[in-house]
Amino acid sequence: MALDSKIPAGPLEDKWTNHKNSINLVNPANKRQIDVIVVGTGLAGGSAAATLAELGYNVKAFCFQDSARRAHSIAAQGGINAAKNYQGDGDSTYRLFYDTVKGGDYRSREANVYRLAEVSANIIDQCVAQGVPFAREYGGLLDNRSFGGVLVSRTFYAAGQTGQQLLLGAYSALNRQIGRGKVKMYSRHEMLDVVIVDGKARGIIARNLVTGEIERHSAHAVVLGTGGYGNVFFLSTNAMGSNVTAAWKAHKRGAYFANPCYTQIHPTCIPVSGDHQSKLTLMSESLRNDGRIWVPKHKKDVEAIRAGSLKPTQLEEADRDYYLERRYPAFGNLVPRDVASRAAKERCDAGFGVNATGEAVYLDFSAAFVRYGKEQAHIKGLNEDDAAVVRQLGQEVVKNKYGNLFQMYEKIVDQNPYETPMMIYPAVHYTMGGIWVDYNLQTTVPGLYAIGEANFSDHGANRLGASALMQGLADGYFVLPYTIGDYLADDIRTGAIPTNSPAFDEAEKSVKDNIAHLINNNGTHSVDHFHKRLGKIMWDKCGMARNAKDLESAIVEIAELRKEFWKDVRVPGTNEEFNEELAKALRVADFLELGELFAKDALLREESAGGHFREEYQTEDGEAQRRTEFQYVSAWEYKGEPKDAVLHKEELTYENIEVKERSYK
C-alpha cells in the first residue's frame, strides 16, 4: 500500500482551517448512534474521550491503571509550550513551528507541526477555563519559563508537576462525561488486540486485570492513546506499566510503525545506583533555566571527587568545565535534549564522570542562588554583599520554582541539592517514533487512530521540552475530534457492531492461546529476567550512540532472547485472577518483537538525526550529520517476523522552512 499523508493543499497557514471547513461532519442525532473506543487515558486519550463524548458519541475508555487519573502523563514535570507571546519576546505560531521542525532535526511533517503550533494557544485557554492552576505572576497573569532549543519564554507550568495538573484537567472533563453516562470507563483493563472487520478497525479484545476475563468490545472506530515504548530499555523514566502492547498489536494487524529508532534520551536524570534499580527518575529540563552543567577540568580533581577527598563545592571556578556553555555559547545550558545528552556522554566517556560509576555530571544551582538572592536582597532593602543572606534568599526563590524536584532528588540520592550540586546522567525518556498516521491521525488501518506519544507525527527525530504535553492535548482536544468525524460520517447507517463475528472469534482465540502458553510454560526465569536482558542489549547497542556492527548483532541477540523467553519464562498463578506477572509477560513479549524492529530501523538509517546518533555519521566536532537521502519517514509493514518487516517511505518536503545545518552554537 502506498502511503498517503493526506496533507491538504494550499498555503501552510490555511491548511487546517480549510481542511476543517471541507471535511464531513456527523449530525448530533447520528452521533448518538456511533460508538468509539479510546484506549489510554493520558493527556491524549483522556482529552479525546472527554471531547468525543461531549460531541455526542458513545465512548468506551480503557486504562490499565486503577484510575484514569494515573496515566503516565501525570509524571510530566516542566511545562507545556504555547505560542501566546504573553512575554512579548517575539514568539509567534511560525516561531513555534520553526523551533519544533528544527528541534526535530528536519524529520517531521511540516503541515502537522504547523497545526500543532496553531492550536497551542487554545490549549492554555481551555486549561485555565477548566481550573488548571498554572503558575502566575504577582499581577495575576500567567507566568512563563524557557525550555531547551528555543530563544523565547513560551512554557506555561505548574511548579514541577505540570503533567499532573493538565491530566487532572482532562480527567475532570472525562469525569463530567462519565457522570453524564456518555463515557463508560473501564479501568484495570488492558487492550490485548485490535479487531479488524472487513478491513476496518471495529473493536478490541481486552483483559480485565482484576478477574482475568477476556472481553470483546466493539465500536465504529478505535483510538489509541497508549503512549510510548521507552520501557523496551527496561530502565527509563516511564512508569513501570507503560508498554507498547496496544501499538504493537495494531502494527501486527496492519498499522505501519514509523521511525521506531527515534528515541529521546533525556540529559537530566538521576544516575543509576545499582543492579536493583527498577526505574529512573527525571529531573525536569526546566532546571537548566537556572542550573549550570559542569565536570572538573582536570582528571586529578575527578579522582579526588570520586575518592571522596574533594567536595564539588570546594573546586575553584577556573577548575570547572562548563562544557555546554563552552561548546554552545548561543544556547548554553539550554541546548536541546539530544545535544545535551551526547555532550554528557562525551565527557563521561573521556573519563570526567563524577560518581563511582563514572556516569554522572553536575547540575549546579549556586550561581542561581546568588543571582536571585541579590535581586531579592535589593527588593527587600537588605545587604546585597552579605553572602549568607543572599544565598538564603536565592534558595527560597529556587525552592518556589522547583521545590518538589529538589525534594525528590534528596529522597532518592540522600544528598541535599541546596548544599551540593545535583548529579545527573542521561536516561531513556520519550519515543518520537510510533504508529504512522496521516494528517487526520488515522493509521494505515481505516478506523484506527493513534494520538499523543503513541503516534510518530510531530517531533521528528528529537522532541523539544514541554512539547509532549502540547501534542497530547492538541491531538485529543482539538484535532482528532474533528478528523474522526470525516471517517465516521460514512457509518451513520451501520448500526451497532456485533461482537460475535469470526474476526472477534479469531482475535479472542489468539489472545487466549498466548495466555495459556505463558501460564502453562513452567519455565525457569521470571519475566523481569528477560526484560532486563532485553534492556541491556537495547542500551548497549541501540542507545545514545549506535553503529552498524552493534545493531546487526542486536537484531540477532533480540531474536534469540525472544525464542528463549517463550521457551523458558515462568509465569506463576492463573489467568483467572489478579496476576501482575502475567500482565508483565504479555507486555515484555511485545517489547521483544519491537526491539528487533527498532534495531533494524536504526541500522537502515545511515545518518545521524536528533536522538538517533550513528557513530559513522558525525561532523568533525562530533555533531550529528544528517544526510539528504534519508529525508523520509520509515514506515514499517509487519510481515510475520520483525526482521522481515517491509519498508515504506514517506518523503518529507520542506516548503516553508529552509533545511540547514542544525546549529546551537
Place this chain on the structure above:
Amino acid sequence: MNLTLKIWRQKNANDKGKLVEYPISDISPDMSFLEMLDVLNEGLINKGEEPVEFDHDCREGICGMCSLYINGEAHGPDRGVTTCQLHMRMFKDGDTIVIEPFRAAAFPVIKDLVVDRSSFDRIQQAGGFISVNTSGNTIDANTIPINKHDADTAFDSATCIGCGACVASCKNSSAMLFVGAKVSQYALLPQGQIEATDRVLNMIKQMDEEGFGSCTNTGACEVECPKGISLENIARVNREYMKAVLKG
C-alpha cells in the same frame, strides 16, 4: 541489611487473609521500598511461589498508585513521600516490617496489598469538574487575572495525588481531606465559583454513599499525606458545605 517482613496475603476479595512472614537478606539501603519488594518477589517466583501483589506505577511519587500501610503508617515511616519514594535507609538491619493494604470499608481488598479505590473516582464524577466544553473557544487565558496567593493556594490543594493515605490513616476512614482538597482547588479560583453550590453538595453526598466515615478533626490524615495537603482544606470544604446548605 537483613529483615523480617510480615506481609498481608489475601487471595481475593472473599478470602479472609492473614499475615505471612518472609525473611529477606542483602537489602541495600539505597533501594526503594518497592525495589525491596521486587527482590522478594523475584525470590518467590524462583522458588515456585506466588509473588506478593501490590499497586505501583510511576515510582516517582506522583501517580498515586502505590499504597501500603507499613508498620502502622500509610506510606511508611518517612514524611512527605509515597511508598515508592521511601528508601530502605529509613530502616535498620534486623528490623521487622509489617506490610498491610490500605484498610477502609470504601477500599475493598482486591488481592494481597492491592485495594479498589474507585470510590474516589466516583466522588469526582459527582462534581469534581468545571462544566466547560473542551472546544478551545473559551476566553483568553489572561482575561481574568487571579491573585497569586489564591492561585498558589489552589495549586497546593491540587497537588493531591488521590492515593488514599488520608483515608487509611483515619480512625474513621474519612475522605474529608481528599474531598476538601478537590473542593478547595475550585473554590479558590474564579472559574470554579459558578457551580460551587452544586459541586460541594454532590461530592459530599457521593462521599457519604461510598461508606467513608465522618471527620472528627484528629489530623492523622495531614500527618501522613505524602503531598502535605493541610487541614485548612477540611475547614474550607466545611465552610463551602455550610454556605451551600444555607443557600439551599
